[in-house]
Amino acid sequence: MSSSDDDELTPRQAPSRQRSTRSAMPARRTEAPCPICNGLGFVVPDLPIGHPDFGRAVPCSCRAQEMQARRLHLLQSMSMVDSLQRLTFERFNPEPAHLPPDKQVNLRRAYETCVNFAERPEGWLLLTGGYGCGKTHLAAAIANARLAARQPVILMVVPDLLDHLRSTYGPQSELPYDELFEQLRTTPLLILDDLGAHASTPWAQEKLFQLLNHRYNAQLPTVITTNQRLDELDPRLRSRLQDVGLVHHVLILAPDFRTGKASGQSDLSSLHLHREHTFSTFDAQRSDLAAEQRANLREVTKRCIEYAEEPRGWLVLAGTYGCGKTHLAAAIANHYVERTRVDVMFVVVPDLLDHLRAAFSPQSNTPLDRRFDEVKRAPLLVLDDLGTESATPWAREKLFQLLNFRYTALLPTVITTSADPKQIEPWLRTRMMDINRCQYLAITAPGYRGSQEQQKQRARKTSKMSG
Numbered sequence: 001m002s003s004s005d006d007d008e009l010t011p012r013q014a015p016s017r018q019r020s021t022r023s024a025m026p027a028r029r030t031e032a033p034c035p036i037c038n039g040l041g042f043v044v045p046d047l048p049i050g051h052p053d054f055g056r057a058v059p060c061s062c063r064a065q066e067m068q069a070r071r072l073h074l075l076q077s078m079s080m081v082d083s084l085q086r087l088t089f090e091r092f093n094p095e096p097a098h099l100p101p102d103k104q105v106n107l108r109r110a111y112e113t114c115v116n117f118a119e120r121p122e123g124w125l126l127l128t129g130g131y132g133c134g135k136t137h138l139a140a141a142i143a144n145a146r147l148a149a150r151q152p153v154i155l156m157v158v159p160d161l162l163d164h165l166r167s168t169y170g171p172q173s174e175l176p177y178d179e180l181f182e183q184l185r186t187t188p189l190l191i192l193d194d195l196g197a198h199a200s201t202p203w204a205q206e207k208l209f210q211l212l213n214h215r216y217n218a219q220l221p222t223v224i225t226t227n228q229r230l231d232e233l234d235p236r237l238r239s240r241l242q243d244v245g246l247v248h249h250v251l252i253l254a255p256d257f258r259t260g261k262a263s264g265q266s267d268l269s270s271l272h273l274h275r276e277h278t279f280s281t282f283d284a285q286r287s288d289l290a291a292e293q294r295a296n297l298r299e300v301t302k303r304c305i306e307y308a309e310e311p312r313g314w315l316v317l318a319g320t321y322g323c324g325k326t327h328l329a330a331a332i333a334n335h336y337v338e339r340t341r342v343d344v345m346f347v348v349v350p351d352l353l354d355h356l357r358a359a360f361s362p363q364s365n366t367p368l369d370r371r372f373d374e375v376k377r378a379p380l381l382v383l384d385d386l387g388t389e390s391a392t393p394w395a396r397e398k399l400f401q402l403l404n405f406r407y408t409a410l411l412p413t414v415i416t417t418s419a420d421p422k423q424i425e426p427w428l429r430t431r432m433m434d435i436n437r438c439q440y441l442a443i444t445a446p447g448y449r450g451s452q453e454q455q456k457q458r459a460r461k462t463s464k465m466s467g
Contacts, residue, residue: 034062084155087140089115099254102341106253107134113250114138118145121189121221126241128226129252135225139191142223146189154184155191162204181207185214189221195237196228205234216240232370253341268355268375271337271346271382277330279305289445296444297324303441304328308335311380311412314431314438318417322447325416329382332414336380345378349386353395372398376405382414400427407431 033039037060047054094111095104110127117125118141125142127135143155156164161184168177184190195208213236215222230238241247284301286294300317307315308331315332317325333344347355352375359368375381404427406413421429432438 084140124247153189191223195226274330308332319443346382
């Protein structure tokens, strides 16, 4: 029959042509139909009469595999993997030149641990550290490496995961809640980014516990990143994350690659602004001072160096504005960090009070109790510019709670102040003058900024630049 004959088919002939076409289609299939269901997609199990499922058709195993693939594809579309394809191990710099050697070693070890995990995922991998230290990049690199090896992986930000779970309750959801939750519980590799960033409602806590508890009991490979301290997490999760038999905990000490602030260092701390304030850059031999003042400054510097080596109790640096108090306080902090690799909380008192007030806001990401606690329990706290300016009863109460706790707990604390001791609150003055727990060092030197010596230094620099 010619093509023109095809165009002249009568209505009665057309169905016959359609039937012959359909009957011919299976012959052209590249894949043979499923031998179990013969391509129907459903089977009727051979069950005894009286069984509740007797005579009921159920999806064939071939259809179940297709459905599983469809669900996994849908779940992958919810995952962050596609949007993080650029975050690979090849694009991660494990030894940035701006890092000190110890932090380079730390970051290199974290990188190698993640590479090894990507090659052979076993147990849990917990990546902790401050904002911007590389946790998400390494977690995404693990996911991309597994996908390149054609292995399934799901990577989700925890708040997004909870949003997806909530959305499954809606009638328009393509994936029922039970199916989504089961996929998350049983996927061969689950990567959860930013644990602790979610709203901590009872429902959210319960869902996360159910999810992670199942994977914990089944010992399914899981990667978790968080910038939270473990003691801030749900105690049930914390106990599982502290299981050294299953969980490999990697603390990344690198600073925030975006701001340069030390990782673990609170955003309250401004120590990163005082990097140049060290003992080696402090001039304790000021030529503009009288001999007695110079001797006093040398003695104060000596006592600060001794305190930085072994901080105990309180150290108060008192003196006029510009005499070097903040420089010495920052030098203590920088020396302590360099020697111990433990972060120091360095905060200006008015800024601290502003941060605490801001924590009352509903939009605040950090509640007041957490803000207050991270200052109260800092391994070494430097309070700069504790003044006698008019303060509200609330501010006085917070300062009292903070300093009374650290005084009672004998926690190392450095305070700088320009106030005369008689102007300081009596409750604080008695603690500052307690010779058993506090060193009170009064700097008698006048302010350095604007002094004749500083003017001479500026003149010498200007002369060198013009020459």
